[in-house]
């Protein structure tokens with residue numbers, strides 16, 4: 492890395508091991524919800540969160556050729572899996588119950604292929620909401636298809652009209668990547684999900700739960716890959732005055748800077 496290049500980059504930008512600003516592949520959905528045209532969609536709060544952490548986002552839509560995922564991962568520094576549709580229960584060996592949403596086959600296949608490629612290439616991975624769910628399924632885990640109907644006494648995890656409201660607490664495993672990233676072992680979080688991890692996939696460990704036992708975070712258990720996944724939405728807290736809300740994206744950027 493030349494000192495000229497380093498000096499030309501603002502302090503807020505981190506550099507990857509090649510001395511350039513890191514680029515992140517960000518998964519998105521495609522659907523026909525708006526006006527009949529089939530469109531790619533991504534909440535722009537993810538873009539804000541990444542740019543604020545000094546990371547450059549590029550959007551990866553559901554692909555007709557998910558096998559191209561290795562080609563994508565070759566060209567980026569990390570992967571962000573974002574929120575969205577329910578994962579097809581057939582992918583974890585269950586029949587779809589009525590309360591489980593209609594799956595998006597191309598998105599499932601693309602994100603699973605991206606996750607496996609990230610593991611193969613040891614590229615850091617941050618996953619949010621649907622992210623931990625599809626990541627868990629990609630590595631052989633299972634999901635709760637609908638918390639309200641399948642978990643007796645569960646808290647309300649789907650405060651749809653309160654995207655930035657802290658609606659329940661999570662207890663975070665001391666010493667985990669997640670605890671280190673937020674600098675706490677107890678956190679009050681927003682919650683916009685009706686599914687969650689059930690049986691955690693081999694290689695991963697549960698690192699946060701809510702009081703009703705719902706899995707709120709998982710991460711790769713070994714030290715040969717950095718993969719952290721949370722059920723809450725730190726990207727909806729971009730304007731929060733509390734610094735821990737930026738901690739997950741900061742930890743992701745810090746890890747990429749030293750890969």
Ligand code: MN
Pocket residue numbers: 648659681682683684701707722723
């Ligand atoms: Mn929750």
